[in-house]
Amino acid sequence: MRFDPARASRTLVAALVAVLAGTSPAAAQQFEWEGSIWSRFETRDIDGGPDETFTVMQTRIGATGVFSPMVRFFAQAQDVRRWGEETSTTDGSADQFDFHQGYLEVGNDETPLRLRVGRQEYEVAFGRLLGMPVWSPTSRAYDGLVAVAPFGESARLEVFGFQIAEGSSPVNDDDEYLAGAWAEFGLGGGRTLHLFGIHDRDNADAETSRTTLGTEFTGATGPVRYRVEAAVQAGRVEDLDISAASLMAAFASVPFADGRGSVGVGYDRYDGDATPGAGETAGFSDLFGRNHRFLGFADLFNDPRDNTDGRGLTALNLRGTWELKDALVLRLDWHRFDLVDDEGLGEGRLADEVDLQVMGPLFDRLDVRTGVSWVGAEAPAIALGRTGGDQLFGYLQLSAGF
Numbered sequence: 001m002r003f004d005p006a007r008a009s010r011t012l013v014a015a016l017v018a019v020l021a022g023t024s025p026a027a028a029q030q031f032e033w034e035g036s037i038w039s040r041f042e043t044r045d046i047d048g049g050p051d052e053t054f055t056v057m058q059t060r061i062g063a064t065g066v067f068s069p070m071v072r073f074f075a076q077a078q079d080v081r082r083w084g085e086e087t088s089t090t091d092g093s094a095d096q097f098d099f100h101q102g103y104l105e106v107g108n109d110e111t112p113l114r115l116r117v118g119r120q121e122y123e124v125a126f127g128r129l130l131g132m133p134v135w136s137p138t139s140r141a142y143d144g145l146v147a148v149a150p151f152g153e154s155a156r157l158e159v160f161g162f163q164i165a166e167g168s169s170p171v172n173d174d175d176e177y178l179a180g181a182w183a184e185f186g187l188g189g190g191r192t193l194h195l196f197g198i199h200d201r202d203n204a205d206a207e208t209s210r211t212t213l214g215t216e217f218t219g220a221t222g223p224v225r226y227r228v229e230a231a232v233q234a235g236r237v238e239d240l241d242i243s244a245a246s247l248m249a250a251f252a253s254v255p256f257a258d259g260r261g262s263v264g265v266g267y268d269r270y271d272g273d274a275t276p277g278a279g280e281t282a283g284f285s286d287l288f289g290r291n292h293r294f295l296g297f298a299d300l301f302n303d304p305r306d307n308t309d310g311r312g313l314t315a316l317n318l319r320g321t322w323e324l325k326d327a328l329v330l331r332l333d334w335h336r337f338d339l340v341d342d343e344g345l346g347e348g349r350l351a352d353e354v355d356l357q358v359m360g361p362l363f364d365r366l367d368v369r370t371g372v373s374w375v376g377a378e379a380p381a382i383a384l385g386r387t388g389g390d391q392l393f394g395y396l397q398l399s400a401g402f
Helices: 005-020 380-381
Strands: 030-047 052-068 069-080 099-107 114-120 142-151 153-166 176-188 191-202 208-221 224-237 240-242 244-256 261-270 281-282 311-326 326-338 348-364 366-377 390-399
Touching: 153 191, 311 348, 348 380
Parallel strands: 240 281
Antiparallel strands: 030 052, 030 390, 052 069, 069 099, 099 114, 114 142, 142 153, 153 176, 176 191, 191 208, 208 224, 224 240, 224 244, 244 261, 261 311, 311 326, 326 348, 348 366, 366 390
């Protein structure tokens, strides 16, 4: 029999996965590969600030081993790099190569409880507070445990606990944790209710112990689709009591031309206070959120609390979309950013941002996302260090996967 290197490598990997799952290779019922690659060119021109042009690339390969109806294992390796970052054409150091995910899952959709243990991507509801930032080349993964309990066909409860930092590791001095629970209820008629509670704790000398409680609701009234969100935060951040920390947000859209196009309007308010009392700090934080989905593609605001020094942020969003062909969509967004409390800065207006994008499939298994963003910055945005001035940002991303 001729030696087949490809077949031998597949057999070896299957055997290793089976050993990790505590079974023999013969017990594995299924073994599947998946992979993806994308490359994105970016250029940014900032008045009064540094200009930057580069190309970044993400490559992933993953494998799923299904050993029984109750047990499966997933591992995903990831390499992230900027073109030209190596010291030479023979440099093979792979500075950002890692196992992005690796977890064991016990249970399935038909069992009363499903557990996932290990390093994993995770998202709560719409991803505003815990989300997968797909724009980031490294994305985000958590080390810990997720338990999912379905209730009938239209409801479920998820409980999670993640260790963000381990004080006994070589790179961290203190422990940091993230834990919580959220529930989803399908109410019929296209309506969905989310309830969630999230607690984050950092045991550094300036300790943080913060709890976030909130709700999200989506529905439709005739042709109008809408989303409403509300949340509050309480506890301590860096040994200061939290005050003025709430979130209110809403978005509604209406289709036209038989659904080929849509127009929408949204408003987000992250509460804050420029002058909190003695021993207090202000501002609502979106934790580990998926910011592009809500606050524009120019990345002016990745945490409203930190980005405004606790003053709070409001964001008005007008949106229009048009399907060019076969799910290839043209989208135009206008954002208006203002401070909740402008004391000491003279005015509350921060910036206007316009995002024009084309996104969707070009060919079978090849997607494109390309666009340009313009930012008109006002003095407070510059004073807060969000930008050196007006910005022009452009990008072209091609992605493929199997």
